[in-house]
Amino acid sequence: MPANADSQGDSGQADPPVDSIVGTADDGIVRELGHDDFDxxxxxxxxxxxxxxxxxxxxxxxxxxxxxxxxTVVG
Amino acid sequence: MATxxxxxxxVDKFPDEAAIIKASFLIAFVSLGIGAFFGxxxxxxxxxxFRVIDSADYYTVLTGHGVLLAIVFTIFFLCGVFHWAVARxxxxxxxxxxxxxxxxxxxxxxxxxxxVAILGGFVPNLGMSADVLFTFYAPLQAHPIFYIGLAMFIVxxxxxxxxxxxSYRAWRQEHPDERIPLQTFMVLTTMIMWYISTLxxxxxxxxxxxxxxxxxxxxxxPLLTRTLFWYFGHPIVxxxxxxxxxxxxxxxxxxxxxxxxxxxxxxxVFVLFLLLSTPVGIHHQYLDPGIAEGFKFIAMTNTMxxxxxxxxxxxxxxxxxxxxxxxxxxxxxxxxxxxxxxxDPAFTGMAxxxxxxxxxxxxxMINAGMNINYLIHNTLxxxxxxxxxxxxxxxxxxxAGSYWLVPQVTGRKLYSRPIGLLQVIMWFVGMVFMSNAMHxxxxxGIPRRTAEPQYQNFExxxxxGSIFELRxxxxxxxxxxxxxxxxxxxxxxxxxxxxxSDRPVDSxxxxxxxxxxxxxxxxxxxTMWTGIAAVLVVLAYTLPxxxxxxxxxxxxxxxxxxxxxxxAGVDLVLTTVTSAFNTLWGVVA
Numbered sequence: 001m002p003a004n005a006d007s008q009g010d011s012g013q014a015d016p017p018v019d020s021i022v023g024t025a026d027d028g029i030v031r032e033l034g035h036d037d038f039d040x041x042x043x044x045x046x047x048x049x050x051x052x053x054x055x056x057x058x059x060x061x062x063x064x065x066x067x068x069x070x071x072t073v074v075g
Numbered sequence: 076m077a078t079x080x081x082x083x084x085x086v087d088k089f090p091d092e093a094a095i096i097k098a099s100f101l102i103a104f105v106s107l108g109i110g111a112f113f114g115x116x117x118x119x120x121x122x123x124x125f126r127v128i129d130s131a132d133y134y135t136v137l138t139g140h141g142v143l144l145a146i147v148f149t150i151f152f153l154c155g156v157f158h159w160a161v162a163r164x165x166x167x168x169x170x171x172x173x174x175x176x177x178x179x180x181x182x183x184x185x186x187x188x189x190x191v192a193i194l195g196g197f198v199p200n201l202g203m204s205a206d207v208l209f210t211f212y213a214p215l216q217a218h219p220i221f222y223i224g225l226a227m228f229i230v231x232x233x234x235x236x237x238x239x240x241x242s243y244r245a246w247r248q249e250h251p252d253e254r255i256p257l258q259t260f261m262v263l264t265t266m267i268m269w270y271i272s273t274l275x276x277x278x279x280x281x282x283x284x285x286x287x288x289x290x291x292x293x294x295x296x297p298l299l300t301r302t303l304f305w306y307f308g309h310p311i312v313x314x315x316x317x318x319x320x321x322x323x324x325x326x327x328x329x330x331x332x333x334x335x336x337x338x339x340x341x342x343x344v345f346v347l348f349l350l351l352s353t354p355v356g357i358h359h360q361y362l363d364p365g366i367a368e369g370f371k372f373i374a375m376t377n378t379m380x381x382x383x384x385x386x387x388x389x390x391x392x393x394x395x396x397x398x399x400x401x402x403x404x405x406x407x408x409x410x411x412x413x414x415x416x417x418x419d420p421a422f423t424g425m426a427x428x429x430x431x432x433x434x435x436x437x438x439x440m441i442n443a444g445m446n447i448n449y450l451i452h453n454t455l456x457x458x459x460x461x462x463x464x465x466x467x468x469x470x471x472x473x474x475a476g477s478y479w480l481v482p483q484v485t486g487r488k489l490y491s492r493p494i495g496l497l498q499v500i501m502w503f504v505g506m507v508f509m510s511n512a513m514h515x516x517x518x519x520g521i522p523r524r525t526a527e528p529q530y531q532n533f534e535x536x537x538x539x540g541s542i543f544e545l546r547x548x549x550x551x552x553x554x555x556x557x558x559x560x561x562x563x564x565x566x567x568x569x570x571x572x573x574x575x576s577d578r579p580v581d582s583x584x585x586x587x588x589x590x591x592x593x594x595x596x597x598x599x600x601x602t603m604w605t606g607i608a609a610v611l612v613v614l615a616y617t618l619p620x621x622x623x624x625x626x627x628x629x630x631x632x633x634x635x636x637x638x639x640x641x642x643a644g645v646d647l648v649l650t651t652v653t654s655a656f657n658t659l660w661g662v663v664a
Contacts (some may be wrong), residue, residue: 022479022489023581024334030404033078033333035588038401040336040394047390050433057437060191061447 084582085163091172092162093484097571098179099155100481101463102186103148103473104564109190110143111560118509118553119335121528122546125341133526134206141209142193145315145465146228147186152473153318154182154235157262159322159480163240164256165246175238182231188224192217208524210308212279212300213632219288226280229273254591255599257338258325264345265317267605268310272353272611275306283631296632298365298623303354308618313352315465319472320344323392323425325584326479329424331415333399335587339594340391346598350608351377354615361448364628370619371445377615378443387438392429398588420495424475427503428468431510435463438514444644455528456517459510467506474563475499481570482579489580490569498562501555509552512545519545621648 086093113136119125120133158175162168169175170599195203195218205217211225239262243255255263283295283303324341328334335341357374360366371575397411405411416422438460441447451457478495482488489495519535519542521528529535535542624630625646 007270016117021578021581022419022421022482022492022495023330025330025399025403025419025422026405029402031402033398033402038336038398038588040390040397040406042397042400042408042411043390043394046393050389054437061441 084486084579085159086486089162089168091175091216092158092168093176095169095172095179096158096480096484098633099151099158100477100484102183103155104567106143106147106151106186107366107470107560110140110148111557112516113137113140113143115553117558118550120526121276122550124546124550125322130526132197134208134599135193135204138196138206138208139190139193141154142189145209145311146225147190148471149315149465149469150228150232151182151186152477154179154232155471155484156318156476156480157235157239157265157322159484160258160325161242161262162256165242167242167246169238170241170245173239174234174241178231178234178238178368180231180651181234182228185224185227185229185231188220189228190224191219192224210223210304211284211294212304213284213287213297216288217249217284219285222280222285223287226277227286229277229280232238233273236269239263239266254594254596257335257341257587257591258321260342260599261317261321261345263601264349264451264604265314265321267601268317268349268352271608272307272310272314275303275356275640276308279303279307291630296624296627296630298363298627299620299630299632301363302357302360302620303365303625305359306353307356309356309359310352312464313348315469317345319346319428319469320388322389322472322476323429324395326336326476327392327422327425327429328395328399329584330419330425331396331399332403333395333397335400336391336394336398336586337589338587338591338618339589339598340387341587342591342594342598344384344387344391346604347387348381349604350611351381353608354611355381357615357619358443358445358448361445362452365618365623370615370622373615375443376444377611379440382436382440389429389433389436395588396426405538418492418496420492420499421475421479424478424499424502425472427499428471428475431463431471431503431506432468434510435460435468438463451517453523454517455513455521455523458523458609459513459517462506462513467502467510471499471502471506474502477563477567479580479582481567482576483582485571485576486579487570487573488576488578490566490573494562494566498559498566500645501559504560505552505555507546507552509556512548512552515540516542516545516549521545618648621651 082520116128116136117133117140120130120136127465134482158169189205192203192205195201196206203218205211207215207221211217211221213584239259243259243263246259264566279300283292286292287295324335328336336386355374357366357371358378361371361375396415397405400411400414403414403416405414415426438456441451442457442460478489478492515537516535517523519537521535521542537545
């Protein structure tokens with residue numbers, strides 16, 4: 001059952017097409033996932049990718065701004 | 076106004092609140108339109124692509140862009156969202172519609188006064204201008220109307236907060252043992268942070284800048300007004316961000332077809348922002364003389380702690396979105412991303428805003444680092460950073476959220492989902508050009524806050540690409556962003572002029588996967604968190620402020636700031652405490 005079933009129009013009028021309304025994504029639910037059934041492994045993958053980008057950019061900053069131009073702060 | 080069905084939409088249940096929210100949104104969107112137009116003028120002027128103003132007027136345009144977008148647009152929209160969130164989550168109207176209109180009226184009057192003072196800069200004969208930029212501290216001086224308008228605006232936000240606290244108090248009397256509904260919890264913690272942080276700017280404006288601009292006092296201590304500004308100027312970042320977080324935590328999972336992963340984690344994040352947002356402002360002053368290095372180091376440490384709630388948010392919000400994707404049939408490590416509702420402008424806008432915020436997190440860490448900050452301080456890198464954060468994470472979330480919220484408060488269906496989708500994507504692409512180019516231009520040393528970012532007999536060099544390419548990217552980005560705002564305003568205008576709809580929006584918000592019952596009740600102890608936040612502020616600011624007053628020639632200045640030491644602040648505090656103790660002892664004895 002869609003999670004938003006209780007918000008469906010009950011006025012007797014036909015509902016507008018689903019994809020013309022903002023926020024109707026949950027009409028397409030194919031399976032209910034409870035707390036214990038859900039393992040956010042995709043989130044872990046995205047976080048690891050973000051961390052890899054972050055480290056890469058820090059290394060880039062380090063080489064461009066420090067090694068490329070000598071000591072600019074210390075002294 | 077009611078929906079055609081007279082059903083359960085927000086506008087049907089809370090017509091007075093819907094009117095307040097519509098008024099707040101209206102002023103926010105008018106400010107957005109003017110501010111975005113000023114942004115276009117700046118982008119084309121600075122890059123020398125097309126110049127319609129004198130360079131001297133650039134600072135009027137820059138001030139208008141900053142104040143209208145970063146203060147008026149964001150905060151009016153925030154007030155609308157918070158008013159909606161409190162009424163919706165407590166399921167009760169505000170205690171007094173008249174009181175609600177009072178804060179809307181006060182904020183509007185203040186915003187109009189400040190805007191008039193800024194626009195006065197275009198008419199030199201008027202004798203009124205406020206070319207002080209968004210960072211309105213001394214020694215730049217504005218017309219008194221600018222400061223008076225800002226003071227009224229801030230007092231208006233205080234009243235708005237009082238309105239929501241009154242609603243909460245009334246709800247609490249009827250529900251003594253229940254947990255604070257999550258959206259109301261988010262509003263209240265954000266407003267406590269706002270009360271604490273705006274004390275600094277209120278003192279600066281009321282006691283120093285207004286009397287100074289009126290000629291009642293001869294001089295002010297510039298470093299003191301600067302420090303009081305940043306005392307408020309960094310927490311305001313989180314004041315912008317918290318409504319975006321509220322939408323990411325409570326609306327985005329639903330838009331993705333899922334549920335919030337963890338209500339307790341969301342509460343922890345908001346408590347952390349309350350505690351950590353304010354004692355960090357000195358990280359904007361790493362290059363200021365007159366503040367000892369030790370205090371700057373403390374501010375840096377506090378700032379790095381702030382990464383924690385942002386990273387917690389990244390995990391919780393992405394996990395909630397992933398839950399939606401997997402409920403919609405998404406599989407694999409990354410293929411689930413394809414199962415998300417990318418054709419829905421509200422979802423796509425918020426998701427792209429979140430992605431941009433992740434990039435902004437990187438440049439934010441550079442800004443926060445005490446020595447690496449020296450590389451990019453006062454360069455175009457900094458505007459590049461806040462165009463990712465407030466300019467995209469916040470503004471794009473607010474626009475995307477409008478596609479879901481405006482139908483709820485008007486009872487009218489969004490005029491066009493495809494135009495909305497085009498608009499949010501155009502904003503994302505425009506900001507990729509603009510912020511990427513700004514960051515790289517900052518690394519090349521190109522300054523910010525100037526109409527003429529070039530020097531004679533000096534050529535900026537970039538490690539990759541060329542300065543010409545960066546300028547083209549900024550001009551192109553600025554143009555795309557302005558067109559995106561035009562599309563947004565067009566879509567919202569036609570939405571509000573449209574027919575009443577039986578079902579204007581799918582407004583149902585599902586319960587979190589892990590509800591508040593699993594979190595410790597102490598998280599809802601707002602009095603305790605407020606006390607701890609105040610103590611942290613006292614610890615972070617007492618000694619630096621004492622040192623600034625002592626080194627800068629007293630409260631009202633008169634001398635130039637001199638290099639400071641920690642001991643100067645300690646001496647003043649010890650002297651003051653000893654003197655107070657002696658006086659007290661004298662009275663007792």
